Amino acid sequence: MRSRYDQVMSLSLRRGFLFPSAEIYGGLAGFYDYGHLGAMMKRKWEDLWTDYFLSLDDNYYLIDTTSILPYKGLKASGHVDHFTDVMLTCSKCGESYKAELLLEDLTEKSVEAMTLEEIRTFISTADVSCPECGGKFADPSQFNMMFPVAIGTAGKDKGFLRPETAQGAYLNFKREYEALRRKLPMGLAIIGRAFRNEISPRQGTYRMREFLQAELQIFFNPKTFEDRIPREETANDVLRIATAEGKRKNQIDEVKVSEIVDEGVLPLFFAHHIALVQRFYHKELGIPTEKLRLAELSEEERAFYNKIHYDIEVDLESLGGWREVAGVHYRSDHDLTGHEKGSNERMSVMDGGERIIPHVLELSFGIDRTLWAMLDILYTVGERTVLRLPPRIAPISVGVFPLVNKAGLPEKAREVYRVLRRSFDAFYDDAGSIGRRYARMDEIGTPFCVTIDHQSLESDDVTVRERDSTDQVRISIDDLRTVLNSLLTGVTKFEELK
Ligand code: GAP
Secondary structure: OOOHHHHHHHHHHHHOOEEEOOHHHOOOOOOEEEOHHHHHHHHHHHHHHHHHHHOOOOOEEEEOOOOEEEHHHHHHOOHHHHOEEEEEEEOOOOOEEEHHHHHHHHHOOOOOOOOHHHHHHHHHHOOOOOOOOOOOEOOOEEEEOOOEEEEOOOOOEEEEEOOOOHHHHHHOHHHHHHHOOOOOOEEEEEEEEEEOOOOOOEOOOOEOOEEEEEEEEEEEOOOOHHHHOOHHHHOOOEEEEEOHHHHHHOOOEEEEHHHHHHOOOOOHHHHHHHHHHHHHHHHHOOOOHHHEEEEEOOOOOOOOOOOEEEEEEEEEHHHOEEEEEEEEEEEEOHHHHHHHHHHOOOOOEEEOOEEEOOEEEEEEEEHHHHHHHHHHHHEEOOOOOEEOOOOOOOOOOEEEEEOOOOOOHHHHHHHHHHHHHOOOOEEEOOOOOHHHHHHHHHHOOOOEEEEEOHHHHHHOEEEEEEOOOOOEEEEEHHHHHHHHHHHHOOOOOHHHHO
């Protein structure tokens, strides 16, 4: 039997979700392209994400910023000095590895929290050698993961491809604060590409060198933000937390938001937002409760800019267990303070009668990782092969078929298709048996199929079939657009039509 990874990758390649980039030239490690279905799914995911997170507050907006950033900006943010991974290089064959991943594979011990010196001591005592040639490793070194760029014809201006979209929001903070009439909290969201020269890209889209992020930076006054949080909204949400200690024992604690806040474990603003992110994965993306956990990062594990850091992890059979797909980060005033020093521009603002440097809460999502997670978890292979994507994210919303390829049915079906195509991502198919056509749509997650049969010619109605139950109802052609629209947006449940 094929591994889960192979099943998901096969679906992606055969049907057009995902392809290795520049494949005809042998590909390039850490780079993937989205095919026609993947690109549609990605666009719909981004729309859903934008609707969900920007509606959290009237003062949250989407911006769009450049991928190349100046050296000075990334020096001030700390990335030039700290955005590093520990690299192990074989002294015999020259192969390089990300120390954290290799040592975990070879010794089953985590070195994530170790310093360079501790890793050096660790490899000298542990019996580890290069998996490629068996050679010994040279001393571990720090490797900066940013891609440098030489700007201009003489290449005199140094810059980098952005390692996170977040920086665009910090660099535009002052402009937006003025344009948005000086109000906190203020949210700036960016969806775009980020670039990291990962030492060991692997596992499909999990560790890429060019990838997609959707990040919301919430700028707030730490003295007043808590008062703005609608605490009742998430008070009873149950968070599935794996503490830094619990992760090692594979233990998940289920705690209500109100409890974790009352016990002083997390501030309200953080617990509330992590609950909203958890809800997004469960309710909007269809990730089952037991497949998601909120993993706390200890002081040694978290990114250099974070004061509180929880990863959203999803249990993925294709990648061998819990994998990070997103993060909620309290970055304090690290970023604006750094940019104030680096640029000599004042980043402080007047709020509540005093001058403050706003703090930042960051909701950060890996789009590629999340899309992969959805393909892994929602794809069932078996007697019926079905991809149970939420209707809003399915690349094709509705398939349209004539029951048979004669007796005027294709003509009528094309007529219906032409009407639906104006409002929905519709797909017309008359090749093969009706069963095969349903199966092809099920495999790519199409939630509804419309079939035109002999009766349609007389009574001007069609059958609508639901992917998950395979149940069918008859709907008049006049009502079809309205009905499909309310099914796709979740206003009506399919059972209610019966
Ligand atoms: N602005 C904060 C930030 O960038 P991060 O944890 O480094 O934080 C955020 O990245 C998310 O971006 C991760 O949770 C992950 O989903 C995604 N991500 C990070 N590195 C990635 C890579 N090499 N390939 C694919 N996705 C990646």
